[in-house]
Structures are given as structure tokens and as C-alpha cells.
Amino acid sequence: MSKPRVFVTRRLLESGLSLVQEFCEADIWFGEMPPSREEILGKIAGQDGLLCLLTDRIDAEVMEAAGPGLKVISNCAVGVDNVDVSAATARSIPVGNTPGVLTEATADMTFALLMAAARRVVEGERQVRSGGWKTWSLDNLLGADFAGATLGLVGFGRIGRAVARRASGFGMRVIYTDPNPTAPQPGEEALQVDLDTLLHESDFVSLHTPLTDETRGMMNAAAFAKMKATAVLVNTSRGPVVDQPALYQVLKSHQIFAAALDVTVPEPLPTDNPLLTLENCIIVPHIASASRQTRQNMSRMAAENLIAGLKGERLPNCVNPEVYGREQG
DSSP states (O other), X not given: OOOOEEEESSOOOHHHHHHHHHHSEEEEOOOSSOOOHHHHHHHTTTOSEEEEOTTSOBOHHHHHHHOTTOOEEEESSSOOTTBOHHHHHHTTOOEEOOOSTTHHHHHHHHHHHHHHHHTTHHHHHHHHXXXXXXXXOTTTTOOOOOTTOEEEEXXXXXXXXXXXXXXXXXXXXXXXXXXXXXXXXXXXXXXXXXXXXXXXXXXXXXEOOOOOTTTTTOBSHHHHHTSOTTOEEEEOSOGGGBOHHHHHHHHHTTSSSEEEESOOSSSSOOTTOGGGGOTTEEEOOSOTTOOHHHHXXXXXXXXXXXXXXXXXOOOSSBSOTHHHHHHHO
């Protein structure tokens, strides 16, 4: 019996790659850079399944190019803003993602960025390498304190709540805003407030919101104007949540103290982007989930979603479960 045919837009780590290659006839893109739009449209034709990354735009045109045999789209990421889920649902195609598995790694990275920006770690390292460190002094690279500071979480899902648990160990007060709040669990002492209150009161603002029409550009000039001049902004969610030109202006004029970004627009950020000229802005290449075990788990989960869809089974992690009701109805 012939194996189902699938297109995989990038090489998975071994935990997922072995599953896909064993069960499927897989066309895997091994290039360092993502496949182009034209290459995706060409390779998807006639495939039974698609396993993609957040760098791939999967819209109705791609689904049409695949043809009526496309049974499943598996996105190797938590967010699915790169996939037109509505278009998939209209075609009764389940869309899978990899939630939960990267929560702890992303929360760890959030705190790493909070501390690096607040304590000016990158500036200090550059000072040493450049020969700028001349002697110990009382006022060299003064940063922000954590104990007793207020951490504001924009989004209180799995990752936001994991960050709240870490903050308790630093003696921080935690506040949060979320349109669909869930009650804090033991070890997650946090107070729900509105966004304006959060921006006014927070010493640290950390973004953990999905990218939606409402959150796109939410951190803009008006939002930054409500923040403390001593505040630190960290974004490990999605790049478009932050208005980057506005962020550049407030960092350059020291209207806020510092920022650290794991995500940007575009990705990768061009080397001539003005944010890269600022000492008080740390930018890393979208690596919040980049621990060895986390990325192995993501690869495995994406493969398991793909294979379940090809078998006609319910995806272990499905973002549009209504397709099953649609099929049954």
C-alpha cells in the first residue's frame, strides 16, 4: 500500500523527522532558507499533508494549489498566524500546532531578556570587548532592581503564567491583562488590571499575547507614553505586536529605559535597522523556545499531528476542532 504524500517545508529535528519519513512519502525542504512562495505552490500540488513552520504563509491559494486531497496542515509552532485557519476550516482541513511544550523554555528566555536588559549585560560585555572598561566605579552601567518591582504581563496564558511563577522567586509584584482571563494557580500570585493601569504601574512589561487584529501594533507611541521612564519592555510573542519605529523613538529619547526583543518585523531584522544602533535595545534571533529538548518535542508533536490527520484521526493538538463537527454534521 502506498504511503501518503506530504510536503515538509524545513528539516525537522530527529524526533519528528524519523516519524514522518517512516509513515510518509515525504518531500522535505532541506535548504537553509525557507522555500519561496513559488516553491511552496509548486511542491504542495497533489500532497496529502503539509508540515510547515511559522516562516511559511499558508493561505487559501496554497490550499487550492494542493488540491482536494489535502487532509491536514501541521504547523510546527504554537502560534498559527501564518496559517489562514478560516480557509482551512472552510475546506474541513484540521490545522495542528504545538502548544504547551515550549512554555517553560520561553518563560526562561523571557526572564533572561528581562535581566539582561535591566542589568545592561550586553552593554557590559561590549564595554569589556571594546576596551572601554577602565576601572571599577560606582556609576558604571547602573541598571534596574527586581526585588519589589512590578512586572506587567500582557497576556496570561501558559507562558505568561509561567513567567509569573518565576517572578515570585524574585520578590516581584505581578499584574496582568488578558481578554480571556483564567484564575491564577498556586504559585502564580497576580492581580488582573486593565492595560492602562498595567502600563502606568509596571517597571517591567512583558508581552505574551497572540497576534490578532486587536493586538497588532498595540505597543505604539500612545502606549509607550503611559510607561515609566525607568521601565523595561520585553517581547517574546510576535513582532507585529510592537510598533518598532515608535519603540526606536522612545528608546533613543530615553522615554523608557530599555527593551529586549526575541521577535521583530521583519525576521531576520535588516542590519541597517535603526534599533540596532541603540545600546539600550537587545535583539536576539527568535530563540525563546530554542532549548534542545523543547525543539525536539515541537518536532515530534508536529509529526504526530500530521500523521493523525493523514490517518483520518483527530489531531492531538488542533486549533480548529470545529472541522470534526462539520464532518460529522
